[in-house]
Structures are given as structure tokens and as C-alpha cells.
Amino acid sequence: MASDKDRLREDLTCAICCDLFRDPVMLPCVHHFCRSCISRYWRGAVGCVSCPQCRAEFTSKQFHTNYLVTAMVEKVRASSSDGYIQSIEKQLKESLESHLLKKEEIFNVIHRDMEKMDTIKRVGAELQARVQGEFWALQQFLQQEEACVLEQLRREQREVTDQLQRHLEASRAAVKELEQNIRVLQQASMASKNTALIEVDAAPELDMNAFSVKYMAPIQYITWRKMFKSLKPGPAPLTFDVDTAHPSIYISRDKMVAVEADKGLVPYKPSPKRFLQCVNVLAAEGFQSGRHYWEVGVGGKHKWDLGVASEGVDRCARVKLGPESGYWTLRLRNGREYSAGTQPWTRLAVHSLPQRIGVFLDCDERRVSFYDADNMSLLHSFADGPRGKAYPFFSPCIADDSQRPQPMQLLHHPPVPLIV
Numbered sequence: 001m002a003s004d005k006d007r008l009r010e011d012l013t014c015a016i017c018c019d020l021f022r023d024p025v026m027l028p029c030v031h032h033f034c035r036s037c038i039s040r041y042w043r044g045a046v047g048c049v050s051c052p053q054c055r056a057e058f059t060s061k062q063f064h065t066n067y068l069v070t071a072m073v074e075k076v077r078a079s080s081s082d083g084y085i086q087s088i089e090k091q092l093k094e095s096l097e098s099h100l101l102k103k104e105e106i107f108n109v110i111h112r113d114m115e116k117m118d119t120i121k122r123v124g125a126e127l128q129a130r131v132q133g134e135f136w137a138l139q140q141f142l143q144q145e146e147a148c149v150l151e152q153l154r155r156e157q158r159e160v161t162d163q164l165q166r167h168l169e170a171s172r173a174a175v176k177e178l179e180q181n182i183r184v185l186q187q188a189s190m191a192s193k194n195t196a197l198i199e200v201d202a203a204p205e206l207d208m209n210a211f212s213v214k215y216m217a218p219i220q221y222i223t224w225r226k227m228f229k230s231l232k233p234g235p236a237p238l239t240f241d242v243d244t245a246h247p248s249i250y251i252s253r254d255k256m257v258a259v260e261a262d263k264g265l266v267p268y269k270p271s272p273k274r275f276l277q278c279v280n281v282l283a284a285e286g287f288q289s290g291r292h293y294w295e296v297g298v299g300g301k302h303k304w305d306l307g308v309a310s311e312g313v314d315r316c317a318r319v320k321l322g323p324e325s326g327y328w329t330l331r332l333r334n335g336r337e338y339s340a341g342t343q344p345w346t347r348l349a350v351h352s353l354p355q356r357i358g359v360f361l362d363c364d365e366r367r368v369s370f371y372d373a374d375n376m377s378l379l380h381s382f383a384d385g386p387r388g389k390a391y392p393f394f395s396p397c398i399a400d401d402s403q404r405p406q407p408m409q410l411l412h413h414p415p416v417p418l419i420v
Contacts, residue, residue, distance in 0.1 A: 005079075012073050015053050016041060021073045025063035029056040032069055138227070145223050233360075235413045236294040238392055241284040243271040244315070248279050249396060255284070256412070260396050260405040277318040283392035283410075286311060292361045294392060295373045297409035299355055302335040302399070304408060308361055308368050309393035310386045327393060328368040328382045330357065340380040348380055356411060359392065361385070373411075 014021050016037035023035040031053045033041075042049045042061050050057045239255035247268055250261035258281055268274065275281065283294075296306055305321060307329030313319075321327040322343040329341035336353060339345040356373035366385035371378055396408045 005076075008072075009076055012069065012076055020077055021069060024066055024069045024073060026066045026069070027051050027056075027063050028058055029054050032066060033063075035063075035065075038063060141227060142223070145226065149219070233291045233293045235411075236285065236292050236392075237412045238283040238285055238294050238410045240394070240410065241273070241282050241391075242268070244273045244275060245281040246275040246279045248398070249281050251281070256410045257407045258394060258396050258409075259407040260399055273315065275315045277316065278395065279398055280305075280309075280315075280393065280395045282309060282394070286389045286391040287361060287363055288389040289363045291363070294359055295411040295413070296357045296359065296394065297355065297407075297411050298332070298357055299406055299409075301332070301396070301406040301408065302403055303331075303333050303397040305329050305331045305341070305393075305395035305397065306357060306408070307341060307359060307370070307393050308386060308390045311389040311391060323382065323384055326386070328385055329393065330370045330380060338379065340382075346380070350379060354379075361390065361392075363390070 009020070012020055012024075014024075014032070014034045014037050016033055019034075021032060021034055024032045025035045025038060026032050027038070029051045031051050033052070038052075041052055045061075048057045048059055049061055240251045240258050242251050242255065245251055245258070245268065248261060250259050251257070260279065273282075298304055298306075307327065309328075310326035313326040319325045319327075320343055321329050321331070321341045323341075324343065327341055330348075331339050331341060331345070333339070336350075338348040338350040340348060350372075352372065352374075354372040354374060357379075358371035358373035358376065360367075360369040360371065362368075362385070366387065367381060367383055368385045369378060369381040394408055396405070399405045
């Protein structure tokens, strides 16, 4: 079947020269011919002339130029030229190359997405194994603790019942011997005959309240406190390092509370470890391997900074807190504006106002994470944590003149040491 273009070319072809019209003219019968072709065809004719195609006769040699057909012929002729074909071929080639590039880009996107999916699956499997391991450790501890408590209960129960069983058997033997003596006395002819009385030890006193009260105690709470010994990481019992405290920070006697004070009122001795320009203090304990977690009570403070600092930070200069300066921190300003310690600061969307902040340091993975310790929701995490030894970092900051200084407190769990 001929294409539309072929049919159009056929319609615009002169029936005399069998080529595209050149200067096409239209006869009264509406057939078209080249001006030169129809002129030659009618040359020498006398009187009436006829249409070469339909044989219609006309009294005179009359025809009209058809500008619409002329324009159409020019377009068809142009579309058939080498230049036009080359232009079309160039456009098609460029379009093809564009589509191939687009296809390659889409394939690259698909490849990246598949790689991301594989990574997510792999990381997800690793995280699942890690979570299962964490809970398995807790389950093992609880199972072992349950087995120990039940075994102790069974042992104490067995000891008490064995003791009562021995006393019961001795009492039954004494009753049997008494019954035999009674029969002897009844059969005796002389009432004066003497028969020794049987002595039976008193039954052991059994305090059921003392026996049961141990197992009626708050076993979950007792076990919870014991469980802290098996947590990895367990909450680190940090204390503030007085030798690092800025002169405007007062440290409590137990080294667990830090609060802003007027400079000069705190009689600190000179120390090369002390912060001199910024109101900062470090913990006495530092870490360079393993995983560690601690909690800081910030209460109703309107401003503070806390996190982790590398051991070698400059303590004599005023620096901007950020990983490039050796600090991985979280900050609060104006009572509700939370930011992660980057340069520039990264604002965080924190819906509640945490009273306690949990800090998790994974030295091996170089990760520092911050949590709302009331519900353990993640506030922010740094993936490029410190190399080498690092210390928990704190800044109670200088309160505004209209605000009363509020303390920053290190929290220990359990609050009282448990001796087992």
C-alpha cells in the first residue's frame, strides 16, 4: 500500500511529463498540468482545444495559475532534496543519540536503585542479626536469672521439707514406742514397775512469712537492677573532670553536677587541661574503643551544648564547635531551638523538650548519636566520629541575665550501687 507521501506525490505529478508540476496551471475542468507542458500540447491547435487527461473541449486556450498547488509542489520537491534528507537524517540521528543517552541514564538509575536495594537488604540483614543478638543476650540473662531464682527456691523448699520430714519420722517412731510402753504398763502386775518416758525433740520452728517474703519481693525490679551489669554498653557512670572545668563552672563535691558560677568564685588551681576561653568541661573518663552510652540531665535549661570532644582539642582558644574542630555536639538555644554541631549549624525538628539527653559513642564504627532519653527517639547522628581517644563534652553555657543558672547533671543507673 502506497504511503500518504507517495499518494501526494502522485497527485502533484503532471500527466504529460510524468514529473512534479513546474509552474502548475489549472484548466476549466480542474485538471492540473505544467504551464510549459500544456502550452506545447496545445501548440499548433486551431479552434477548440481539449484536456489531455479527460478530453474535455474548450473554445480557447485558457488556464489559471494555482498558487496552493505550487506551494505544495515546492514542499514536496524540498522534502525530496538531498539537503532535506540529510537534515532529516541528522535530526533522526540526534534524536536517536538523545534517546540512547536517556536510556543509558535510566539504566544507570535502575542499576543504582538495585545496588541501593542490595545494600539495604545487606545492611538490614546485618542490623536484624545485631538486634537479635542484643535481645538474645538479654533473654539469656533473664533465662539464667529465672533458672537461678527457681533453683534457689526449690533448694530452700527441699531443705525445709527434708527437715520437717525427718522430724515427722522421729515423731512417728516416738509414738510407736510410747504405744508399746503403754501396753507393757497395762499388762504389768505391779503398778510400781518403772518404765522410762520417751522424749521427743520439739518441732522446728517454721516461719512461713520469712520463707515466702523473699519470693514475694519486687523480683522484676531486683532483676532489672542486676541486668545493668550485663548491658553492653551499660550506662557509663561518668563524673566531671574538675581539672578541665572553665573557671566559670562550679562542680559539685560528688562531681556529678555542673552549673554556671561567677568567674573567680570557684578557686580552681591552674591546669594545662583547663578550658580558658569557653565555658566547657570534660568527663574524667575517656574512650577509644568499644561502645559507650551515658545520659545527661538538662532539665529546664534554656541553653547548653553537649556531646563528644577529641582528646587533643585546643582548650585555650575560642573555636566553633564542629567535627573539623574535634567536637561532635548537640546544642539548645532559646529553650526550644535544637541544632546539630555542624558548620553551619543543622536545625533539628524536635517536637518535645527532652529533660534528659542520651549520648551513644561507637568508637569502632566512629558514630556519635543523640537520643531523647525519655523515649529513646533519635535526635541526630554523626557518621564521621572521632579517631583515637575522645571524652564526653559538656557546656552549661552562660545564662541570660533574666534567667537563673540551671544545673547540668550526670545521671547514673541504677542510682545506688548494687552489691551482689
